[in-house]
Amino acid sequence: MAILVTILSVLQACSQPIVSQTPRTGVQRLYILNCGEGVAGDISRWSPGVNVGQSMPFAGSCYLIRHAQGWMLWDTGLADSVAAMPQGLQPSDPRAITWHLPKTLAAQLGELGVKPSDIQYVAVSHSHPDHIGNVDMFPDSMLLVQKAEYESTSASSLRSRPSGTVTTLQGDRDVFGDGSVVIISTPGHTVGHQSLLVKLPRTGAVLLSGDAVHFKSNWDNKRVPSINFNAEQTAASMQLLANIIASDKAQLWINHDKAQRDEQKLSPAFYE
Template identity: 65%
Template sequence: MMPRIALALAAVSLALSSPAAMAQSEKSGVERLYVLNCGEGTAGDISRWTPGLNEGKTMDFVDSCYLIKHAKGWFLWDTGIADAVAAMPNGLVPADPKAVTWKRPKTLAAQLEQLGLKPDDVKAMAVSHTHPDHTGNVELFPQAMLYVQKAEYDWPGANNEPRFKPSHPVELLTGDKDVFGDGSVTILSTPGHTPGHQSLLVKLPKTGAVVLSGDAVHFKDNWDNRRVPGMNVNKDQTAASMQKIADTLGKEKGQLWINHDKAQRDSQKLAPEFYD
């Protein structure tokens, strides 16, 4: 009798240690990552982002949002230019002609609907920072828990206005945050562009690790040359945050997805296609 029990236990042990079972136990909680079109525009003068270079040169920008399907629910990273801009024939024209004139070819709401989702389905969200090309649709999700660095939340807005509605549920962070507790989605504190800027590390089962830059860097040439835009609030913090991202990419053997880089975005699969 005993040998049979021993054999049965050995069989169970072998099954649990098989490559398929081990892969299942190690599987990331992230199931899919969607890249959403959250704005397209043209910068009037990119020397704002490359001090001392490119004076008077224009550049096309994009604005991406990212929707993550995790075993525990839907998580949205950044919300892009306000959906209302889609109805503006000339786009959102900035007061500063050197800045970006934004257009909204597709609304965020329509892209969610295409995936069979309603805004209420998004249970948690975070924004890289509080500039309007990243927070334009935060209040489309009034029920979603918003993760934001305390330094960003406390940073006075125009006319000292709060940066979010006081009624919006929020968790204030003072550093990195493992969103789901399984290491698959980690908010990285990367200040410099703004006082509480943050980036996002996502670990996908097949694609591997991806860091979503926010505006820690605006386009690949700036990343390659570690250039700091003139409008950033802190140059030293920006440089340190770029190094933190580089260290993370090295450790995780990851890719950097740069939010505003059009050439990179044009090479990516856009929703309803996805990365897994």
């Protein structure tokens, strides 16, 4: 009888469904969304005195984070209307970036079965058009933005959001209260620029730069773009990111570095 009970117990255990290994706390998944591709006419605009007159491809990424407590979107990229522009979004300054949008943000979210109303938080690194182009797609989400940025002249479109859907920050913010998603104040590129530290259970810590740095050679050489709001703050913010990378053993994901993004997994693939 004892042997029969043991056999039945084993058979019952084998018949149970496999328990999902998805973490029940913290960050579960991070998706990289293609929120723009472009070509800069003259990259010395971002690296004064270096590579004058040379063009370079740029990327623009948005990041969708699945946390145990809900969804968060970091940056909203170019406006989805750019996808319908055959010649792309062309700048008035020929040195700047001509942007194209291969697929809309709405379509990429749809592929994942995520509706705009599912997004609990939308946070933007700063208020330039290639980062806030689709903010209006998320009228019910809580927008997380630095107070200084929200009050700046470039953020007028953010100030038209419905009442009660904006949280203005004055420094760092632990978004979910468990240390897994932390907004880092990194002013310099703009008056209220911010970056994001995400701690994934398998991939480890990832630091999303925003525009605190634009491409790897600028990071390696600590170059400050002439177009930035404040050179000293930019340098201090880059050092802060370097300190975080050292302390948290974090990877630096540079938003506009297309060479780096070409080596990464894009949605619907994801990082855990």
